[in-house]
Amino acid sequence: MSLLAASFVLGFALPQSASGQDFDFSGFVAGEVRAFPEGAKFPDQDDSHISPSLVLQPELRYRWNRRDDRITFIPFLRIDADDDNRTHADIRELSWYHAEDDWDTVVGISKVFWGVVESRHLVDIVNQTDLVESPDQEDKLGQPMLNLNLLRDWGTLSFFVLPGFRERTFPDDDARLRGPLPIDDDDVSYESGLEEWNVDFALRYSQTFGGWDIGLAHFYGTSREPRLIPRADGDGNLSFRQRYDLIHQTSLDAQYTTGPWLLKLEALTRDGHDGDRFFAAVGGFEYTLFGIFESAADLGLLAEYLHDGRDDETPATPFEDDLFLGARLALNDVEDTELLAGVILDADQEERIFSVEFERRLSDSLNLEIEGQLFDNIDENGLLSGFEKDSFLEIRLSWFF
Template sequence: MGLLRKAARAMLSLSLATRPAVADTEIDKHSVDVAATARAFAQAAPLAIGDSYDYAPGVQGEADAEGRIGDTDFKLRLFGAWDAQDEERRYADIRQASLHWRHDRLSLGAGVGTFFWGVSESINVVNVLNQADLRQAVDSKEKMGQTFVSLGLRFGNGELSLFYLPTFREREFPERPAFGLPVSQRALFETPDKGGDIALRGLFYAGDLEAGLGYFKGTRRSPLLIRRSPTATEWTPFYIETENLLLDALYLLHEATLKLEAKTGRELDQGFFAANVGIEYPVYSLPGGIQELSLIAEYLVDDRGERAETLGQNDLFIGLRTSFGDIGNSSFRGVVSYDFDSQGNYLDLGLEHRLSDYFRFETRALVFLNAGRDDNWLYPVRNEDFIEFKLHYSF
């Protein structure tokens, strides 16, 4: 409730400052998506909280709207999910509820937002503002809404943005994915001053180069999972402070696209470096029925070891992305990883097919092929192989 109250106050302050008239409200785009879902795990999770299960039906929905109130733009995106097995996956979240006022090159924003920074296909090391929604996927790509106030300035070949993030959201841990031990709902923090984070981002364009430079200082979104004593029967999330310098860049080199994400900074009084460098190459000689095919290779390095934020720290990712069908109404994405330290790897496959203007079918499989005991990330989730089906109705 505190999050919602602060977001509402921020939006109200902005709306009063710009003095919009309700009669001037225009909705340019709006949509509603409702999906029946079913997630099947390869095996039950006997160490998870409560009763183990290997199949979970459910429903989820999302509503989007964009428009203007007077001379102020607004965006709204609401998400909700219900799971028949897992109480922690019965929730609602405001992904976006923001106002943006623009005058000439200056912009002012406030509310709740979901931001995306980065260019990589596998792991986005510079995407640091939002908390990951682990209830949707263990790879942390889905994000929860974040309260913010922003100030932006556009210039000839880019934009500069300053963010203030007044509140901090803890990560929610569902029954699955299970991490070998239950995860405590009482977290620890390196400092009691959680919230009040700041971020700065500059986006620049120059010919075939697109680059983003950023800075973030505040509480890290990804907690360390620790045992408070050798005999503890649960993990305790421990949120540390972090300071990051960020870089993401995309360069068009003839037919290929070169990608880079990198960050350096300090955590727990130690410096660190993490980067994801990759290449995407389109294939033009395609058989009939395939509209687009791109091959992807990326390498991730993170020298923080057990303190790393993601599923990989010395990993190679090989994958492809394609669209096919008579009118390109189907798409497929597949990525396989390989860890050079532990020889662990996992497979991430996704397929989407549009049945009509209103219905589409989506499936995803996440398979952990090999995870040794020395793999700090894959070994705890080695039993979390699953396949998920979704039937969407959108209008």
């Protein structure tokens, strides 16, 4: 972190005579209520049907040198009434960004997103998943990094050095959405002898040409997905132990735009777990009906196929042979009202995961979000068996400042 500290010193000491300085302070505070219609499946889980929490995320940005330099600080805090692990703080971003004509760089803690599909962010591997936030795995922890991007006519080449591994967050032993067994946060093992101090590396090439957006990447380092290994303590109590392996992962994300069609693909091949090298992919389309019923609203129809060929010696996934169907409604009104609803259908076990996301701005500073998941027809012997009673609806009211 010495480079980051130096960037702060330089950022505030040197640019005072430079033009284009500005300081922004913004963010949000949110009240959230998560409702579980059914009682808990396991006797050691909290059986509360209503679980409130409070979220605070301020954002500070300082720019100088004609806005070619920027320091960003985004801390995050959640206080949850029922899940001790969900009560947590994180630094989502604390970084220095510098831009030149044909390159830019980020030093510090930051977030990077790779991917194009809707149902499962398969190739997004730089940042660790903040799983206590939501089971959809879309929330990420901040990752220490050195990132250099070379901006050329033939594409962008991005180099990442990632020092300092972040373990995945999991719900507490007695919390809802924890799965079939408690996950031991104190018994974690690594393949690397450096454990969480192993330095990871990533390289990505991206380019846009015609209607295509293409990304090719390779990652080497500690897997963001742990293998969960069951074990019993001296009293016979079962729990999962986390094991983080070193992996090589090569991936492709591609999107083609033509008229109302978006064709999407994410694919990867990975080696390094105790199992064999495997291939996984998510591909499909989004077709948009513009101005439905002679209104300003647009309706997008989505379909994606999910395949994952990993074996039993790799981190388990329920998405081996699944189909996602969904719809996205954008009213294009002054309140930015949007609704996304979908279902993931398991082709083998006929399990179904329904999801809904609704968002609407109530005023210039107030925003309403509704999110939910429904676990239906869950196989009592499958990977999702621990979640069959944990269907939920979440309502969040955010005040932006």
